Amino acid sequence: MTAIEKTRRTARASISAVLRKELRQYGASGVPYAVVAGFLLPAAVWFFWFYDFVGLDQASLRGYFAAFPVLYIVLLPAVTMRLWVEERRSGTLELLRSAPVGDRAIVVGKFLGALTVVVLMLALTLFVPLTVTRLGAFDLGEIVAEYIGALLLAGASLALVMLVSVRLRSQVTAYLVGVLTLFALNAAHQLAAFAPVPRSAERLLRAVSLEYQFRGFTRGVLDTGAVGYYLVLVVLALFLCERQLARAAE
Amino acid sequence: MIEVESLSKSYRDIAAVAEVSFEVGSREMLGLLGPNGAGKTTLLRMLAGTLRPSSGEARIDGHSILSASTEAKQSIGYLPENAPAYEELLVSEQLRFAADAHYLSRSRADGAVERVAERCGITEVLQRPVRELSRGYRQRLGIAQALVHDPPILILDEPHSGLDPNQMREIRSLLREVAREKAVLLSTHLLGEVEALCERVVLLASGRVVGEGPTQQLIAGSASVRRYRLRVVPPVRPPQQFRPDRSLRGCDEIASVEVLREGAAAVVGESRGKGEGASAGAAAGGRREAWVLEVTPAESSLDGGFFFDWAVAHNCRLEGLEEIASGELEQVFAELTAAGSQRAAHEQAPGALR
Numbered sequence A: 001m002t003a004i005e006k007t008r009r010t011a012r013a014s015i016s017a018v019l020r021k022e023l024r025q026y027g028a029s030g031v032p033y034a035v036v037a038g039f040l041l042p043a044a045v046w047f048f049w050f051y052d053f054v055g056l057d058q059a060s061l062r063g064y065f066a067a068f069p070v071l072y073i074v075l076l077p078a079v080t081m082r083l084w085v086e087e088r089r090s091g092t093l094e095l096l097r098s099a100p101v102g103d104r105a106i107v108v109g110k111f112l113g114a115l116t117v118v119v120l121m122l123a124l125t126l127f128v129p130l131t132v133t134r135l136g137a138f139d140l141g142e143i144v145a146e147y148i149g150a151l152l153l154a155g156a157s158l159a160l161v162m163l164v165s166v167r168l169r170s171q172v173t174a175y176l177v178g179v180l181t182l183f184a185l186n187a188a189h190q191l192a193a194f195a196p197v198p199r200s201a202e203r204l205l206r207a208v209s210l211e212y213q214f215r216g217f218t219r220g221v222l223d224t225g226a227v228g229y230y231l232v233l234v235v236l237a238l239f240l241c242e243r244q245l246a247r248a249a250e
Numbered sequence B: 001m002i003e004v005e006s007l008s009k010s011y012r013d014i015a016a017v018a019e020v021s022f023e024v025g026s027r028e029m030l031g032l033l034g035p036n037g038a039g040k041t042t043l044l045r046m047l048a049g050t051l052r053p054s055s056g057e058a059r060i061d062g063h064s065i066l067s068a069s070t071e072a073k074q075s076i077g078y079l080p081e082n083a084p085a086y087e088e089l090l091v092s093e094q095l096r097f098a099a100d101a102h103y104l105s106r107s108r109a110d111g112a113v114e115r116v117a118e119r120c121g122i123t124e125v126l127q128r129p130v131r132e133l134s135r136g137y138r139q140r141l142g143i144a145q146a147l148v149h150d151p152p153i154l155i156l157d158e159p160h161s162g163l164d165p166n167q168m169r170e171i172r173s174l175l176r177e178v179a180r181e182k183a184v185l186l187s188t189h190l191l192g193e194v195e196a197l198c199e200r201v202v203l204l205a206s207g208r209v210v211g212e213g214p215t216q217q218l219i220a221g222s223a224s225v226r227r228y229r230l231r232v233v234p235p236v237r238p239p240q241q242f243r244p245d246r247s248l249r250g251c252d253e254i255a256s257v258e259v260l261r262e263g264a265a266a267v268v269g270e271s272r273g274k275g276e277g278a279s280a281g282a283a284a285g286g287r288r289e290a291w292v293l294e295v296t297p298a299e300s301s302l303d304g305g306f307f308f309d310w311a312v313a314h315n316c317r318l319e320g321l322e323e324i325a326s327g328e329l330e331q332v333f334a335e336l337t338a339a340g341s342q343r344a345a346h347e348q349a350p351g352a353l354r
Helices: A003-029 A031-050 A062-066 A068-090 A092-098 A103-124 A127-135 A140-165 A171-186 A188-194 A199-208 A210-218 A224-247 B040-048 B069-074 B091-101 B106-119 B135-147 B165-179 B191-197 B215-221 B244-249 B274-284 B305-313 B329-348
Strands: B002-011 B014-024 B029-033 B055-060 B076-079 B153-157 B183-187 B200-205 B208-214 B227-233 B254-261 B291-297 B317-324
Touching: A003 A031, A003 A103, A003 B091, A031 A062, A031 A068, A031 A103, A031 A127, A062 A068, A062 A140, A062 A210, A068 A092, A068 A103, A068 A140, A068 A171, A068 A210, A092 A103, A092 B040, A092 B076, A103 A140, A103 A224, A127 A140, A140 A171, A140 A210, A140 A224, A171 A188, A171 A210, A188 A199, A188 A210, A199 A210, A210 A224, B002 B040, B014 B040, B014 B183, B014 B208, B029 B040, B029 B191, B040 B055, B040 B076, B040 B153, B040 B183, B055 B069, B069 B076, B076 B135, B091 B106, B091 B135, B106 B135, B135 B153, B135 B165, B165 B183, B165 B191, B183 B191, B200 B215, B208 B215, B227 B305, B244 B254, B244 B291, B305 B317
Parallel strands: B029 B183, B029 B200, B076 B153, B153 B183
Antiparallel strands: B002 B014, B002 B055, B200 B208, B227 B291, B227 B317, B254 B291
16 A cells, blocks of 8 residues: 555545544434424425415426525534534543544544535425426426535535634534625625626626625536535635644644 | 753743753653742643744654644644543544544544544544533543544543542543553643652753652652651750740751640659649659750751750750651742742842842
8 A cells, every 4th residue: 555545545444434423423413303394394395385485387397496505504604513512512522533533534524524414405395306306397407506506505605604613612602703704605696786896896796705706507508617616615614624723723 | 862952942031941951761750830920831742743833942752843843743742731622523523634634544433533532532523523521521622632633642631621539530530541662741730740750850940940850759858848857855954945846946957846746844744744744844843854856957968967966055955867868849849839939039130140
């Protein structure tokens, strides 16, 4: 086994150890059940009641996925708010960091744990397309793009709320800071509607807006720019998270 | 197994740990003592790899905590203060995570969890959530998770905290057993535990080492705790007002004198107590009673010969001289940590000479 293979194997084992621990904690905490219920019910009520999917008579789930960014703002900080705060409060962060797994594995393992909750949540939304696609000629490609977009948006949102809560000491603060961060980044492009900004600034606000980038996916477009943007956000936020964790030990 | 060389940690201008050096050999249990704020936990955190030192170096089983931190971490089992654990997990899951985080394979991890649970006496609570454990079981779980990957070195921060006497005895017995095969660095406030468990001790005060050595030697070597018990008969003839306690207090070599029994002139024997002998004896003016004194030397170099010389010089009869060997670590602790704190305060004072 070469040194690189050994390093990769160790990294995988480290991430896997943290991930398994996170999943056991999620399972015992009840957070995923509350979050899943808190997502599925409002999304369905919105789509079938307020959006009036049946009355519109359109073979598209665009309205269903349009609610996702708003629900993410409210619910995803609830998934991550305990990740750092509880570790710090109970002293287990010290225990975790004394293990040879390393800060990167801790950050990535926690991120993947939170993402698993979101994947479970998204998987349970499949009952909507599975139910309604029988009613008309839906574009399967559009639905696949919508799910890819929903997953990427969730990943970027989770990484960001993990980053902003890494040094906080209260779950309430972590939740509120998370909500505010996601709200600001989702509504960035709306600023142009309220204040006169230069065209270049407007373009920039649209480019950084999580919600604006998501719109393409809801139309069935797999925009590589948007995919790249979300992935860069994930990597950058997790990298900064790792740095923040290391700085706390200095 | 643990080599610490001039390890320091500063927060802005405040030195939490300053130039600390010591070693812990294999199968040795070293006690780390110091008052609150002495820097013990900071020092242990640096050794456990959760806090980066400002300067200095430490090697864990030959691995540098700076350049080979992963290998160093793999070689230690660490119990942080208050035995933290994940409240939501079952005890078995907590141990399993500790095994996974130290890269034990699935098959090895299962066996290791069972073995360590049996060794630490927590088999019966393996399927209970951590949040339901008593303080004693939590401490045991903390030690078990530190032992699960069978490291050659254990670093334990206050493993006895919050335990009742029975639980302390159980933990002491467990640590004694563990120390037969591992190097253990034990930080505790309980001096009795250090005396009972540790062959050597390092005393910290204000982030500095103020005392180090074999525990018994440190106790015996402390000037203020090596005391002498004297039975002295003062001269029968003048000066009548001669008091041996006052005479000894006047010597530079003596730190303190405690009178256990005040002698007085007596007609019969010297066995009578102070109350009854004093009046009768003083009136008779005959043979005098022995005084019993406990004397603490000011200098550690002072030996019993000094008292013989003193007795001859003052025309006293020295009927008994006994060195009180059983000093208390508590006194060593108070003496050395107070001196260390004063020295640190002096060195940090503006314009102080270094």
